Amino acid sequence: ETGVTQTPRHLVMGMTNKKSLKCEQHLGHNAMYWYKQSAKKPLELMFVYNFKEQTENNSVPSRFSPECPNSSHLFLHLHTLQPEDSALYLCASSQAMGGSINSPLHFGNGTRLTVT
Amino acid sequence: GNSVTQMEGPVTLSEEAFLTINCTYTATGYPSLFWYVQYPGEGLQLLLKATKADDKGSNKGFEATYRKETTSFHLEKGSVQVSDSAVYFCALIMDDYKLSFGAGTTVTVRA
Numbered sequence: 001e002t003g004v005t006q007t008p009r010h011l012v013m014g015m016t017n018k019k020s021l022k023c024e025q026h027l028g029h030n031a032m033y034w035y036k037q038s039a040k041k042p043l044e045l046m047f048v049y050n051f052k053e054q055t056e057n058n059s060v061p062s063r064f065s066p067e068c069p070n071s072s073h074l075f076l077h078l079h080t081l082q083p084e085d086s087a088l089y090l091c092a093s094s095q096a097m098g099g100s101i102n103s104p105l106h107f108g109n110g111t112r113l114t115v116t
Numbered sequence: 117g118n119s120v121t122q123m124e125g126p127v128t129l130s131e132e133a134f135l136t137i138n139c140t141y142t143a144t145g146y147p148s149l150f151w152y153v154q155y156p157g158e159g160l161q162l163l164l165k166a167t168k169a170d171d172k173g174s175n176k177g178f179e180a181t182y183r184k185e186t187t188s189f190h191l192e193k194g195s196v197q198v199s200d201s202a203v204y205f206c207a208l209i210m211d212d213y214k215l216s217f218g219a220g221t222t223v224t225v226r227a
Binding site for chain 1: 120124148150157158159160161162165167205209214215216217218219220
């Protein structure tokens with residue numbers, strides 16, 4: 001049990017579908033993140049929320065829409081995705097923003113997304 | 117900008133072999149450095165860390181030393197086990213509080 005739970009573990013969707021990824025953390029952390037993990041590429045930071053407020057949008061296309069209703073929950077709404085969006089999407093949290101030495105990131109197990 | 121470059125995999129080893137994964141960084145100042153590990157089907161976990169030059173991080177038999185002169189933070193383990201099969205990520209953070217990851221190195225240990 002990592003303390004950060006992501007659902008679903010696997011998702012297959014067509015390019016016209018709308019789906020959502022969910023992340024929940026039980027660690028009492030104040031910052032939450034979405035990362036995209038693609039093969040042979042560095043982890044890409046997508047969004048950062050600190051105390052429910054979005055502090056970072058790393059030039060992510062609008063077909064990805066995050067939502068953070070409270071400090072424990074984070075969603076990623078997906079709409080009209082492209083096949084190149086297929087990847088592992090990781091959620092993470094930390095006590096303070098950034099993932100520093102004193103506030104390391106805690107990751108969920110990820111959602112494996114396949115866009116057909 | 118700040119970035120991390122780590123050796124490309126995959127790396128395949130036999131049990132009890134010596135493992136080295138090279139990591140070098142580019143940064144405008146003095147970052148804190150990390151190694152994260154991702155076991156199959158799981159998210160990333162912090163493996164070890166170092167905050168300043170000559171610091172040595174260690175955990176689970178793994179070690180890495182912060183070398184300012186070579187801007188490196190190579191990961192080593194003297195005798196690997198099958199359970200060490202995973203993807204290893206080098207990462208850094210600066211004062212901007214943005215964690216930058218490398219591309220990951222896949223390590224497979226054969227019995």
